[in-house]
Ligand SMILES: *[C@@H]1O[C@H](CO)[C@@H](O)[C@H](O)[C@H]1NC(C)=O
């Protein structure tokens with residue numbers, strides 16, 4: 001009787017421990033973006049340059065930066081950070097002086113909807129597997145000389161994408 005009671009307590013303890021472990025693990029396992037750009041395997045963030053800062057919420061002439069900038073050289077290859085669905089073209093600017101970099105794509109995957117700016121996609125619909133080519137980084141230096149060229153990552157709901165990096 002005492003023995004079975006003791007093993008029952010042990011089993012309950014083990015079960016409780018397992019449940020706590022699962023809760024802790026699922027908390028840590030939020031979605032993370034895989035490599036976005038050739039030459040930047042760690043998704044290095046744009047920090048600060050003469051044009052401003054790359055972080056979410058940074059000042060943009062009275063407005064707040066609504067995305068996060070990931071360093072990406074002009075002409076670099078942009079990759080699917082996880083399996084994605086292509087949801088169509090994004091128009092970034094209305095200013096014709098910025099036409100050279102006015103392109104982007106709306107994507108969804110891993111339960112997230114987000115947009116990448118300054119990318120010329122190879123196609124605007126369909127699906128891509130993680131690591132497959134989305135397109136090419138546009139010539140940002142021609143519009144913003146001296147800037148740290150980057151892909152702008154913006155969630156469709158304008159929330160902060162930083163936690164996914
Ligand atoms: C992006 O595409 C999704 C899916 O088609 C759509 O629901 C959403 O409105 C689009 N978001 C933006 C901000 O364009």
Ligand SMILES: CC(=O)N[C@H]1CO[C@H](CO)[C@@H](O)[C@@H]1O
Nearest residue numbers: 039040041042044071072073
């Ligand atoms: C960490 C890293 O790979 N940084 C590179 C990101 O891309 C820029 C532009 O191509 C390179 O200059 C960095 O060295």
